[in-house]
Amino acid sequence: MRKAFITGTAGFIGFHLACRLLARGWQVHGFDGMTDYYDVTLKQRRHALLLQTPGFAATQAMLEDTAALDAAVDAFRPDVILHLAAQAGVRYSLENPRSYVSANVVGTFNVIEAARRHQVQHLLMASTSSVYGANEEMPFRETDKADGPLTIYAATKKATEAMGHAYAHLWNLPTTMFRFFTVYGPWGRPDMAAFRFVEAILNDRPIDLYNQGEMWRDFTFVDDLVEAICRLIDAVPVRPAPGQAVPDGDSLSREAPFRIVNIGNSDKVKLTDFVAAIEEALGKPAIRNLLPMQTGDVPATWADTGLLRRLTGFAPATGIRDGMRSFVAWYREYYGR
Numbered sequence: 001m002r003k004a005f006i007t008g009t010a011g012f013i014g015f016h017l018a019c020r021l022l023a024r025g026w027q028v029h030g031f032d033g034m035t036d037y038y039d040v041t042l043k044q045r046r047h048a049l050l051l052q053t054p055g056f057a058a059t060q061a062m063l064e065d066t067a068a069l070d071a072a073v074d075a076f077r078p079d080v081i082l083h084l085a086a087q088a089g090v091r092y093s094l095e096n097p098r099s100y101v102s103a104n105v106v107g108t109f110n111v112i113e114a115a116r117r118h119q120v121q122h123l124l125m126a127s128t129s130s131v132y133g134a135n136e137e138m139p140f141r142e143t144d145k146a147d148g149p150l151t152i153y154a155a156t157k158k159a160t161e162a163m164g165h166a167y168a169h170l171w172n173l174p175t176t177m178f179r180f181f182t183v184y185g186p187w188g189r190p191d192m193a194a195f196r197f198v199e200a201i202l203n204d205r206p207i208d209l210y211n212q213g214e215m216w217r218d219f220t221f222v223d224d225l226v227e228a229i230c231r232l233i234d235a236v237p238v239r240p241a242p243g244q245a246v247p248d249g250d251s252l253s254r255e256a257p258f259r260i261v262n263i264g265n266s267d268k269v270k271l272t273d274f275v276a277a278i279e280e281a282l283g284k285p286a287i288r289n290l291l292p293m294q295t296g297d298v299p300a301t302w303a304d305t306g307l308l309r310r311l312t313g314f315a316p317a318t319g320i321r322d323g324m325r326s327f328v329a330w331y332r333e334y335y336g337r
Contacts, residue, residue: 001055004233005078007031007111008085009050009058010043012189013126013180017082017226022053024230029076030058031069032085037092038190046187063107073114080233083111083125086157089191090130090296093153104156105163112163116171122236123173124229127161129181129218129264129301130154138268139218139304142179142251142260151296161260169256174236178229181264181303185222185323186330193271194324197278197286198331206289207275213290215271216300218264221323224316228263231312249307264303265316277320281328 004021008014009030018028030050034043050056061068063085073081087093087103108125115123132140133148149155161177168175184194197207209215237252237259246252251260279285293299305315331337 033062168258181218221318268302
């Protein structure tokens with residue numbers, strides 16, 4: 001039985017990933033701090049479901065608690081570590097930047113150190129499409145420059161990529177970083193657009209559309225995302241031999257067993273079309289509040305997923321209407337709406 005240590009299992013993506021691996025016969029140990037950035041009850045409900053499944057156990061502690069993290073990893077002795085826990089949210093990083101440095105930089109350093117001590121077969125860590133900053137050439141490719149983050153959230157995630165590469169080089173630690181693109185789906189985060197828009201529409205409140213609605217995002221359904229992660233577990237990066245060429249379009253480092261992979265739907269959807277999909281799923285129109293661009297926001301994201309497809313034979317493809325129907329069905333059941 002293969003063993004995966006997953007940080008953030010009470011979180012949106014970590015919960016879905018743990019479910020998928022448990023269903024495939026893995027033994028999973030979760031690690032989560034249950035922070036109050038959003039509704040803790042939702043996090044507890046996710047963990048309660050996981051704890052009903054044989055093969056799952058969890059530790060509740062913060063990533064910054066080195067002793068607790070080390071003890072959990074030492075006792076479990078995982079084959080792979082999947083690091084998804086983070087202080088998320090672009091807009092919240094304008095209000096509380098210190099929390100991002102603590103959780104995302106210090107916490108990630110602790111995870112990488114634990115992976116190094118155990119020489120796990122593969123360390124896989126979540127980054128974000130926000131590291132592309134204001135890049136205008138699209139779709140975004142992993143080999144594009146990403147040196148101009150526009151928020152402290154993006155800056156901390158870029159820092160984790162740099163730390164991951166350094167450790168992969170110094171300790172021959174196979175490491176893959178994912179750059180996620182606007183993930184949504186059942187059990188989603190209440191601070192994300194899908195959740196906020198559905199809640200507002202059902203309660204006859206206006207929804208805020210920034211940049212007058214002239215925004216595009218690569219919306220990625222969570223089931224597709226976790227399938228991509230599961231397949232990447234066995235796509236272990238290997239440092240190229242001296243003189244060996246890195247394939248064109250591959251982000252594999254020449255200096256380390258390290259790779260960055262986009263996980264997106266490879267489809268740029270206009271925000272107003274996203275709202276239309278929600279209206280269709282709810283059977284109710286939205287009241288739109290058109291606002292100017294927010295500080296730190298970007299007008300568009302769009303992933304090139306060619307590398308993911310070459311490595312795994314898979315790329316996300318769930319359309320926004322199908323995905324929103326699934327999310328709305330979950331929302332109505334969960335909240336009795």
